[in-house]
Amino acid sequence: MDMSENDLRQALFEKQAALDAQAEAVRELKAAGSDTDAVHAAVLALNALKLDKSSIEKQLQAVVSGSSSGAVTRETFRQAVINTLERRLFYLPSFKIYGGFAGFYDNGPPGCAVKSNILSFWRQHFVLEENMLEVDSPCVTPEIVLKASGHVDKFTDLMVKDEKTGTCYRADHLLKDFCKEKLEKDLSISPEKAAELRHVLAVLDDLSSEELGAKIKEYGITAPDTKNSLSDPYPFNLMFQTSIGPSGLSPGYMRPETAQGIFVNFKDLYYYNGNKLPFAAAQIGQAFRNEISPRQGLLRVREFTLAEIEHFVDPEDKSHPKFPEVAKLEFFMFPREQQVSGQSAKKMLLGEAVSKAIVNNETLGYFIGRVYLFLTSLGIDKERLRFRQHLANEMAHYAADCWDAEIECSYGWIECVGIADRSAYDLRAHSEKSAVPLVAHEKFVEPREVEKLVIAPVKKELGLAFKGNQKMVVEALEAMDEKEAMEMRSNLESQGEVEFFVCTLGKNVTINKNMVAIFKEIKKEHQRVFTPSVIEPSFGIGRIMYCLYEHSFYTRPSKAGDEQLNVFLFPPLVAPIKCTVFPLVQNQQYEEVAKQIAKSLTAAGISYKIDMTGTSIGKRYARTDELGVPFAITVDSTTSVTIRERDSKEQIRVNVDEVASVVKEVIDGHSTWADVLWRYPTHSSSAPVDE
């Protein structure tokens, strides 16, 4: 919140009031036929006020557009990135020849390669290193599964309709746009009004359907395209619905997340893991969200790739043996308290965050650390990455703790990975719905003595008293929890009988001492049966990719200095193509060498692009810098060639038969560019290859 903006709004508001009063005074003087000197003086005062007001307006305008000029810069940067991405086919709007469909994008060839590299690394970094159990379940999901998970009832956004055309809008988006527009463009609103609008923006996500509707009415918000009036907000389920089989009787949905496909398999996976906890299952796949009106380009789409981990753990022991490996990591964390008290994210040691209980437990902390390592290995800038804890009102009621890995890009801070301790919620929900117990067992080395509540209805007495209703009364008695049962016991002891509500009968019955025995018993238990907690790191692969594109993009002047060239700074791990092969000039000998090198690259499993055109080397470099290709191999002799590194533009000379292995070494991370730079002669500037 900018204080000077508020002050200026206040000053402007007061000046306007003074101006109105003075204008009224002038009118009155004129109407009363006062003498011209008096009128003249009043008009001069009025003009002075007008000048003051205009000056304040200019200052306010500067302040307001100052914050939006940052937005303009971000917008320009984003446009440059997006232009490059689209031109080089990293992605393209799906079904473009049919005009495109909002919220759907294709990955083109370099985008596909980046995605496939990220997913391979994800499998290496998480599945392989942690021995996770990967599963692959269908996108089409029967209704009962998503009924149990809560998605059928609760996976909704509030929508309003243009009352004449039927066009649909997200209610919160319209209110948000209205408030922002008002704050940025309308200088005449009072400071109180401005504060109110800012408050609405702050609590937007918490507004109920009724509150949203009331605000839309109060502000007179209409349909953006037609200015028609809008319906009341109502929930729209965001799942794509379909029907399984030909009967029309088996509704299904396209899954909104891959997690449910793991939960329903818990029993088999637990068995596969030798009936031992903890273990993690993982799934990579498509998920779907039928957005009301998608915005924000690649960040808010209707179909996307998720990579999700469900780490099942004993709720009584959330320690993690490998936590010490990440405890020393230090990065931006943004705990709940800092957010509420208006502070900003601070660098913090992960070990400290866990030991101070800022992060709920070691396992959650371990995954936060692993996610940090994953994202920064891809090339996400660690200065624009933070882990933000969910506020109490953001978190599901069952969640123990939740942290989002947020990456800053031109759209602001974007949630790219959610890391949540979901406690036992999901497994319990599916246990209840399916009647299949999704539980784990802990066998005790020695049997343990535990106190158990026993409720023993005396059926003979109950039968005499309740006849045909006996069964319902017995069931209701047995269903009492410990507190209810102990209360009944003490009442029976003190009063001899109690009134007891039997919900299946819908009425009270009188229970006396002889009808039920309630007591506690010491039992020997050989095992503990419990529902595991689940810690879920969930990765939005498309969002990570988009942020990575922004973080990797930079421009630098061409050699002639007459234009800016685009470069993607991808690490070899991510780069869609690892190297290019250019014969320096069009000549059969060089082309033969290029083909020979290409063959050895293929054999080494290195993706490359060969460019035999006679275009200048500088132009060919520029073309591939724009694809983020880290190394360019230029064939300028038949025995040795030059390898040029993208960002430093440094060049080394390597023998033809060593090229593939040198490139492979650096790409696989076994050597750095600095290592090979030291080992091979650098290319002298007098040599033919130059940009």
Place this chain on the structure above:
Amino acid sequence: MDMSENDLRQALFEKQAALDAQAEAVRELKAAGSDTDAVHAAVLALNALKLDKSSIEKQLQAVVSGSSSGAVTRETFRQAVINTLERRLFYLPSFKIYGGFAGFYDNGPPGCAVKSNILSFWRQHFVLEENMLEVDSPCVTPEIVLKASGHVDKFTDLMVKDEKTGTCYRADHLLKDFCKEKLEKDLSISPEKAAELRHVLAVLDDLSSEELGAKIKEYGITAPDTKNSLSDPYPFNLMFQTSIGPSGLSPGYMRPETAQGIFVNFKDLYYYNGNKLPFAAAQIGQAFRNEISPRQGLLRVREFTLAEIEHFVDPEDKSHPKFPEVAKLEFFMFPREQQVSGQSAKKMLLGEAVSKAIVNNETLGYFIGRVYLFLTSLGIDKERLRFRQHLANEMAHYAADCWDAEIECSYGWIECVGIADRSAYDLRAHSEKSAVPLVAHEKFVEPREVEKLVIAPVKKELGLAFKGNQKMVVEALEAMDEKEAMEMRSNLESQGEVEFFVCTLGKNVTINKNMVAIFKEIKKEHQRVFTPSVIEPSFGIGRIMYCLYEHSFYTRPSKAGDEQLNVFLFPPLVAPIKCTVFPLVQNQQYEEVAKQIAKSLTAAGISYKIDMTGTSIGKRYARTDELGVPFAITVDSTTSVTIRERDSKEQIRVNVDEVASVVKEVIDGHSTWADVLWRYPTHSSSAPVDE
């Protein structure tokens, strides 16, 4: 067709007729009060006939069940494979805790790993080696795209409904089951009837809705579960339908193939490829088929992974520069002619098949060869793999040629890869629907002179003659093709006027000499514009996986000889886990070594399983043989360990710090097991590791 079965049916039929006649004769003799001797003789003859009939019945039964006893063996084998696959969680029925849903299966951990290995190899073998352009488009597809491709109108199966319960069945399946059952179980049908049923089975796929309905009525086929009568067959569209966005006005479908996502991007991909042909695009992704009533387990599912290639090529030049690399391959091919003439598939040199024009062109041939190499590298048995050419009636009207890679498994010969020359059909269909020309250009080095037809209507004359209809007549004249136009010109020259049908008017008009000029003109052309042909290899990944499981499965006796142990013979490329690490006995030193080896395996990117249980080594081997793990590392000292190969059970001794690199060498295919066996000491049988 089995002649002896036919002979027996004929003999049985004749014997039955003789028996009926004799029985009648006996009745008549008795009714006529004939003497007991005569009756006795007649009854003896009758009994002899009965004996004869029974003997023939037995023979026929043996023949009929002889062919089905093969089926029983196959069924037993399949059950053994499936039991192992399900028990070891290669796959499991999806949403099992909710009772499962027909046609949906999950891949469990080893299944996921096998799938991911196959897809990685596919990318290496096709995308990387051929420099293909990979794309990744959404599963949700707007209706207009699938309208253009023909799926909305034609992607159907014929369905019948139980008239009382509404249960749906595939019409052809019911007819097929009826015919098979009748042939296998009913010995009394006449040879003619048997021949008819066999004919129905042969032409089943070609029957129209009416013909299918008529056969179902004729045979009195009823609903299998209820015996209720059935509706007439009607088409059911096999796409899962959904709705995009909240309005309900934008229908969409889950894509039935990934190919359309490539075709609609042709223009951008062609540009990306420098406006040059040929090039190939590829896509891996989910596809969907809302089967009426799925059968055949993993082979006929409602959601599956496809890997598809669309190779775009100049229709006038379908040669392929790399064809010589595959020309020498020899494998089973089953051309159209061999099928029609009742021969079986024969081994053939691919080069010969192309040079003899059995395979339509080199590019198609090249892909057949590459598919052969792909499948056999995975471990598909080349003796149970054939390439079958589509018969004329199987092929789409636009297709130039089509070959299926069929793999034999317990279900019979299964189509796993389709390799089709689809000519220009798909690009033309999308060009028409979208009005975006999806064409390629060939620039001529020298401009070429070509003869062009010119049709020049004389509007003044036509206006005078047809007034308001002039426009329609002009359009109809201009729309004539070359043949029609030249015919009109010669008729106008000889007769001065002609009758001409204008379809937009629905009638003939009279055209005379002065109304239109038709002639040919020599023009200079600088380029050729054409719609590329597309050659499409399309891989059903799930089907390949299932066949691979069957081809890889075998059993061998345990060391004690008291049980059969299951083994999957996966090559390292495919194996879900590359090696296991076993400390020979539970002891801290060995466990430390095991952990150290595990770490080096992770660093080398090799998936492994560590088993620290005290179970006998033999049992631990058996457990992992069943997962197809090729190598087991047993820690039996702190300095060197044994590596055991799965199929030969041979063992070598390797130093602890060399283990990971030795395993990696063999797994990456840089050495064979035979190579390392020669390099390292083999494990002597007196040493502790034994099974």
